[in-house]
Amino acid sequence: MKKYFLIIAISGVFVIYSAGIRHQTPVIKRPAALFSSSSSPSTTTSSTSGSSTGSGASSSSSSSNTSSTSSTNGNQYKNGTYTGSVADAYYGNVQVSVTISGGQITAVKFLQYPNTHSTSVYINQQAMPYLQQEAIKAQSGNIQLISGATFTSQAFIQSLNSALSQA
Numbered sequence: 001m002k003k004y005f006l007i008i009a010i011s012g013v014f015v016i017y018s019a020g021i022r023h024q025t026p027v028i029k030r031p032a033a034l035f036s037s038s039s040s041p042s043t044t045t046s047s048t049s050g051s052s053t054g055s056g057a058s059s060s061s062s063s064s065n066t067s068s069t070s071s072t073n074g075n076q077y078k079n080g081t082y083t084g085s086v087a088d089a090y091y092g093n094v095q096v097s098v099t100i101s102g103g104q105i106t107a108v109k110f111l112q113y114p115n116t117h118s119t120s121v122y123i124n125q126q127a128m129p130y131l132q133q134e135a136i137k138a139q140s141g142n143i144q145l146i147s148g149a150t151f152t153s154q155a156f157i158q159s160l161n162s163a164l165s166q167a
Contacts (some may be wrong), residue, residue, distance in 0.1 A: 076103055076104070076139065076167075077100040077104070077105070077164065078100065078167050079100050079102070079103065080099075080100055080167065081097055081099045081100070082097065082098050082100065082163040082164070082166045083096075083097045083111065083163060084096050084098070084158075084159035084160055084161070084162035084163035084164075085158070085159055085162040086112060086159070087154075087155035087156075087159045087162075088155060089113075089152045089154070089155035089156075090114075090151040091116070091117065091120045091152075092112070092113065092115065092116055092120060093112045093113075093114070093155070094110070094112060094113050094114070094152060094155035094158075094159050095112040095159050096108055096109060096110055096111060096159045096160055096163060097109045097111055097163065098160065098163040098164060098167070100167050104139060105136050105139050105164075106136070107136070108131075108135045108136060108160065110128055113128065113152065114152060123149050123152065124149065126146075126148075126149070127146040127148070127149035127152055128152075131146065131152075131153060131156045135156075135160055141157050141160040141161040141164055143157065145157075
């Protein structure tokens with residue numbers, strides 16, 4: 001009799017726990033907004049301090065350069081679209097592509113990002129637009145990490161610097 005009571009009690013706890021976890025899953029409203037960046041950022045965070053780019057391991061994905069033309073007005077980068085290396089963000093990989101126009105960073109797009117767990121999706125939905133805007137604002141990989149998205153931020157900076165080194 002005690003066995004049956006124990007089995008029912010454990011099953012009940014499991015069902016209640018599962019129901020509670022299911023209700024904590026965030027609702028994704030605009031996933032398409034994660035993949036592109038506007039050229040007019042509107043954040044007010046400072047991007048003057050440096051950050052560490054070491055995120056542990058990085059994959060040796062080949063970086064590619066498409067439509068590279070030399071900038072003649074003395075700006076920092078060559079025009080074109082550059083793909084950074086894949087960087088390990090612990091919960092998944094991050095890879096970005098950078099578009100340079102007029103010697104300036106005009107767009108940063110995520111090609112890969114951690115999206116296998118609902119928590120990763122929720123965190124990255126919040127952090128990725130800020131990372132994109134900060135990179136455009138700073139015109140370099142010298143941006144601040146996002147609190148709560150440290151691994152993604154470090155991997156973003158690593159991939160961004162890889163792409164910018166080609167420009």
